[in-house]
Amino acid sequence: MTDTKYIFVTGGVVSSLGKGIVSASLGKLLQARGYRVTIQKFDPYINVDPGTMNPYEHGECYVTADGREADLDLGHYERFLNVPTSKYNNVTTGRIYKTVIERERHGDYLGATVQVIPHITDEIKRNVSLLKEDFDFIISEIGGTVGDIESLPFLESVRQLKRELGRNCICVHLTYVPYIAAAKEYKTKPTQHSVKQLQELGIQPDILVLRTEKLLHRDLVRKVALFCNVEEEAVIQSVDVPTIYEVPLVLQEQEMDAIVLHKLGMEVGSEPDMSLWNDFLRRKDSATEEVRIVLVGKYVTLQDAYKSIDEALNHAAVYNDRRLVLSRINSEEINEGNAAELLSGMDGIVVAPGFGERGIDGKLAAIRFARENDKPCFGLCLGMQCMVIEFARNVLGLEGAHTTEVDEKALHKVIDLLETQKNIINLGGSMRLGAYACVLREDSLAYSAYQKAFVKERHRHRYEFNGDYREMFEEAGMKCTGENPDSGLVEVVEIPSRRWFLGSQYHPEYTSTVLNPNPLFVSFVRAAIGE
């Protein structure tokens, strides 16, 4: 294939329609036809990246291997495509402007007035094409909803690109078709309006994807096609399905991938090979026995705050032939008094990552319960740090042991900043981010999970296990079984006398995909079901 093909995905009517899932699903189908596919996300907000945003604003913050704090949709892209994303896969308005303003200050515009068109749109277009060397298809998802002021420069760039790229480019627009219960009817008017808005901006969508609760009558589809100026077979229905992993099949049934190829002037050829994907779904559907896992964290009421952890547990359950029953407990509502009552019915406990003081005591209580009652327990990042603090206080008897993130003057700073980090002032981008190497001790639980001694996992934190205490911990039974070969920093702690008690300073959840579940999660769930 010579020319890279570009697919832009926009959304209308309402947000949260699952543009990311539709993009990932289409990407999956094209990949299953043998093409190299990547998906990038353009976010219209002014933050340079989502790193400083509260999970309530933005859901989980995902991290790429090269250390970019990114939109959680990149997690979907990786879980579906099984190919790592990079910093080029997520670009925000803030980053676009930052680059343009830096260039302006540097004098690169030679005295010109710097404007949205062409300077901002040119920078957006440059970002669209950054990945073209390595991929046959670049799917670019435009965040936000058509009609937002913020997304205008992105849509203008799409308009320009469509003109410049001609047959190598198509636009997919995702909308919502609501059901009005009182009238017992599905309504396509919002879709028509949304497409009109796009057309006013100079973009005629080539394919429409309609999100609906139930399959729409053919007459309605015909009507949408007519009013929106789209061919009837290019109106795809994305009916609600039990899990996101079924969406590729929904699109495949309607031959969306073939329609895309056809519109791009490519040969359609044979069907995509989805056999491994289907094996996963079959295995998922045939699991009848449950595994009950509880996630202890601060943001439990927000569906997307721990997306990658939820999905990693889902993958691990499927590969253990179990149906995941995942509950969540707010770490601010658990304490030593109620921990037994809340946790004893569970097969395994995951202690979530996080920042700041709130909820730490609850995490410590949950960990203490797990350690004393030998419940499989998995600490992720802050969760691992809490495992260290709990052990220091209740096993080593180090009263006042804490992380300096919460108590700068702690008597025992078992979790602390490195000397080199102590003069950091900027919160944005001041963390240990991205993939770092970790060497595992061969007699460890981690090694037996990964079946190898050298792994690379992604980080997102500032504080570290304080090496001054390492010997004390080891002697008392908490082993540091993974460390970074360059810095000697502790990456994994375990208590071998427990059934499964492990904390990782890194976030193993980010690398778990449908076809490649993360080994630590698989091993944890195996222990939770008692094997």
Ligand code: GLN
């Ligand atoms: N707040 C802790 C740190 O910065 C842990 C971060 C996390 O859990 N991602 O080190």
